[in-house]
Amino acid sequence: MSDFTSVDTRVPFVGRGDELKHLFALFEYGGALTLVGPGGVGKSRLAFEAIARFERDRARDVIFVPLSGIGPEAVFGAIVAAVGAREQVGRNPLDIIKHEMATRRSILVLDNCEHVPDEAGALIESLQRVHNIAIVATSQRRLDYPDERVLEIGPFDAVTGAEFFRERAKTANVQLSAEDLPIAASIVERLDGLAVAIDLAAARLASLGVRELARELETLRPYHFRSSAGSDPRHHSLGKMIDWSLAPLDERPQTVFALASAFAGVFDADDIVALDEGDVLSTAQALTTLADRSLLVRADSTRYSMLTPMRAVAARMLGGRSDRHAVEERFAHHINTRVLRIHDQLLTPSPGEAMRELLDRYDDACAALAWALKHPNDRLPIVIDIATSLVSIWAGGGRLREGSMWMERLMEQASRLPQALYARLSNAAMRVAYAGTDYQRMLALGPTAISAFTILGDRLGLARAYNALAVASLYVGKTDEASLYVETAVALYRAIEHPTGIGSALLNQGNIALEGHSDPIGARSRYLEALKILLESGPDTQIGLAYGNLAEATYFLHDPVEAVNSAQNAIRYFERS
Amino acid sequence: MAWQHEVIGRSNLIKGDLQGAAQSLRTAITLLDGAPQPIYLAQAVESAVRLLLLQREFERAAPLSFAARRLRRDQRIPAIGLTRTEIRADEERLAAALGPDAMHAAAAQAQALDLGQLGRLAAAELS
Numbered sequence: 001m002s003d004f005t006s007v008d009t010r011v012p013f014v015g016r017g018d019e020l021k022h023l024f025a026l027f028e029y030g031g032a033l034t035l036v037g038p039g040g041v042g043k044s045r046l047a048f049e050a051i052a053r054f055e056r057d058r059a060r061d062v063i064f065v066p067l068s069g070i071g072p073e074a075v076f077g078a079i080v081a082a083v084g085a086r087e088q089v090g091r092n093p094l095d096i097i098k099h100e101m102a103t104r105r106s107i108l109v110l111d112n113c114e115h116v117p118d119e120a121g122a123l124i125e126s127l128q129r130v131h132n133i134a135i136v137a138t139s140q141r142r143l144d145y146p147d148e149r150v151l152e153i154g155p156f157d158a159v160t161g162a163e164f165f166r167e168r169a170k171t172a173n174v175q176l177s178a179e180d181l182p183i184a185a186s187i188v189e190r191l192d193g194l195a196v197a198i199d200l201a202a203a204r205l206a207s208l209g210v211r212e213l214a215r216e217l218e219t220l221r222p223y224h225f226r227s228s229a230g231s232d233p234r235h236h237s238l239g240k241m242i243d244w245s246l247a248p249l250d251e252r253p254q255t256v257f258a259l260a261s262a263f264a265g266v267f268d269a270d271d272i273v274a275l276d277e278g279d280v281l282s283t284a285q286a287l288t289t290l291a292d293r294s295l296l297v298r299a300d301s302t303r304y305s306m307l308t309p310m311r312a313v314a315a316r317m318l319g320g321r322s323d324r325h326a327v328e329e330r331f332a333h334h335i336n337t338r339v340l341r342i343h344d345q346l347l348t349p350s351p352g353e354a355m356r357e358l359l360d361r362y363d364d365a366c367a368a369l370a371w372a373l374k375h376p377n378d379r380l381p382i383v384i385d386i387a388t389s390l391v392s393i394w395a396g397g398g399r400l401r402e403g404s405m406w407m408e409r410l411m412e413q414a415s416r417l418p419q420a421l422y423a424r425l426s427n428a429a430m431r432v433a434y435a436g437t438d439y440q441r442m443l444a445l446g447p448t449a450i451s452a453f454t455i456l457g458d459r460l461g462l463a464r465a466y467n468a469l470a471v472a473s474l475y476v477g478k479t480d481e482a483s484l485y486v487e488t489a490v491a492l493y494r495a496i497e498h499p500t501g502i503g504s505a506l507l508n509q510g511n512i513a514l515e516g517h518s519d520p521i522g523a524r525s526r527y528l529e530a531l532k533i534l535l536e537s538g539p540d541t542q543i544g545l546a547y548g549n550l551a552e553a554t555y556f557l558h559d560p561v562e563a564v565n566s567a568q569n570a571i572r573y574f575e576r577s
Numbered sequence: 578m579a580w581q582h583e584v585i586g587r588s589n590l591i592k593g594d595l596q597g598a599a600q601s602l603r604t605a606i607t608l609l610d611g612a613p614q615p616i617y618l619a620q621a622v623e624s625a626v627r628l629l630l631l632q633r634e635f636e637r638a639a640p641l642s643f644a645a646r647r648l649r650r651d652q653r654i655p656a657i658g659l660t661r662t663e664i665r666a667d668e669e670r671l672a673a674a675l676g677p678d679a680m681h682a683a684a685a686q687a688q689a690l691d692l693g694q695l696g697r698l699a700a701a702e703l704s
Contacts, residue, residue, distance in 0.1 A: 088615055088652060091692070099693030437653040475655060515658035551584045556659050560588035567581040567588070574578045 008297045012167035013049045015160035023050035032128040032135040037153030039309035040196030043138040044111050061106040068112035068308045069264025069363040075119035077399040086398020094126045105132045112308050114140040121145035155193030158185045168202035180210045197241040203294040242313045253286040261314035262331050264363035266303045274334035275327050332368040336385045339365050343389035376413035384421045388428040395435030403432040423452035430468045442472035463492035470508050479516035499537050506530035520556035544573030579608035580617045587624050599703045606696045615652040619645050625699045635674040643687030
């Protein structure tokens with residue numbers, strides 16, 4: 001079963017028999033259903049439970065996509081990645097998702113769609129009639145796509161709520177007696193039957209006992225109120241419950257709760273400390289306390305996450321702090337440092353773990369970029385490593401549309417940057433354009449990168465820019481320009497004695513000979529030269545590329561035996577890398 | 578790796594080992610199914626077309642040939658140099674063998690294809 005990161009699966013599940021039947025039918029026969037209800041009512045938990053019970057008998061591919069921390073522009077990219085595919089140039093991401101989903105019996109869960117209703121609705125509309133796919137969306141409001149089927153998820157009634165309270169009490173090692181049950185029912189009623197609020201109350205049972213707990217909650221009256229026209233009173237209820245849960249705690253847990261709302265995914269004590277320069281030990285203790293009180297969810301022994309309804313309340317608390325601007329800036333600095341550290345690990349022989357970590361940080365990194373773009377003059381330099389590191393996800397991980405969108409927005413502001421940062425960003429933009437086979441964009445970006453690197457006297461940057469321009473020129477049919485660019489790149493790499501760079505540029509020279517001049521003999525000699533250099537110190541991927549290109553040239557020289565040998569060598573190196 | 582299995586497939590075609598070629602091309606297409614890289618998919622389909630031509634299976638080859646061309650156009654991956662020469666030679670051979678009406682029908686068939694299914698279609702033709 002998929003990893004339900006934004007669901008607190010530790011919380012017991014009770015009732016919801018009719019809703020489960022609806023979901024089982026959906027899973028059996030396919031289609032789409034939107035679970036609509038207020039934040040904290042238990043929509044995500046219901047979806048999780050239904051899938052867990054259904055899967056006991058039938059193996060289904062479950063794809064869970066939490067959408068709470070991501071913007072509209074990132075929705076399709078996130079879903080494409082979740083189904084294990086990559087975006088492709090010229091192909092609508094909806095088609096990619098449809099294709100991937102159609103080939104397997106899947107259950108797709110889109111969690112917390114309320115802030116991206118148009119994107120979620122468009123996706124569901126295009127998928128809802130595809131055979132064998134079941135889609136569950138959770139949202140605080142309808143998504144309003146044609147033929148939407150909605151299942152309203154209301155709060156617990158008094159009986160079910162009391163049962164939930166009793167089960168939750170057991171997890172806190174508290175057994176309720178028969179006399180306690182009417183009190184439990186009154187607590188549930190006072191909390192509007194909202195699952196997350198009942199969970200918060202039950203988290204304090206061990207220390208207060210059921211009677212004292214009821215008395216404490218009594219002091220919250222008038223509890224259920226409506227402050228502004230049209231607002232959901234349950235939001236106020238939840239806010240009050242959170243205030244009540246936090247009130248007995250020291251200042252540090254209260255601060256940590258507010259700061260935690262900055263993070264879209266999992267976080268640890270170091271992350272929190274980075275936002276207010278607090279003490280690590282007290283922060284770690286505060287995190288434990290908050291998790292014990294159901295205000296945070298434990299992801300593992302050191303990391304935590306926050307449920308969406310909690311985050312909304314915590315974010316309001318953070319927004320009310322006088323130091324919120326400083327916190328935002330520290331957040332950007334911290335994410336930039338963290339992302340850069342992860343990115344450096346991508347260059348090691350085993351980059352898989354680093355890539356997963358980078359993906360874990362992706363939503364936070366995008367939040368930092370968005371923050372920087374609001375005041376680019378001062379803020380872009382803070383997040384420059386994020387912008388250049390995320391290229392690994394955008395170009396390498398196949399999230400091309402998002403990458404192009406971010407790079408376009410960043411490059412619009414890039415002229416305000418110091419030359420060194422401008423040049424780095426231009427190179428990153430060229431890599432994204434290359435992944436998107438947007439060679440004209442590469443050609444447009446190239447001169448700006450070259451002038452910036454020239455001013456800086458950065459010969460490595462220059463060599464890379466010329467090498468990239470050579471590739472773009474070749475693919476738009478400007479073979480002579482490609483040859484000039486790549487010769488410059490080779491010369492620059494040689495001047496700074498950069499063997500991997502020399503190898504890479506020689507491979508490009510070979511490609512220009514083979515594909516631009518239809519000269520397999522010239523190409524073969526370039527590839528052999530590159531191979532010789534790369535075999536001494538190059539990474540396995542580059543050596544694999546050299547063998548692979550050699551196989552191509554040898555094939556065109558009508559030497560199939562040698563071509564197969566080279567191809568097998570290439571495969572061996574690709575496997576090693 | 579898919580790229581290199583495709584090169585092995587093409588090389589086997591030169592050697593006249595059609596069975597070995599089909600096997601390598603199927604491997605390439607299977608690898609591409611998990612991580613689609615359009616340029617290598619286009620090349621694998623073009624090599625499958627060449628294999629079908631060698632087997633004189635012109636009607637089966639033609640829709641794949643048009644679909645590969647469509648894939649290259651949609652994904653902005655032009656065939657250049659010697660690759661283009663080989664593809665053109667295959668297309669001319671197909672046109673000569675089938676005539677304009679059958680070629681139009683094959684083009685229409687390719688136009689209606691979901692390119693996301695192209696790898697699977699090509700693999701089916703190779704089995």
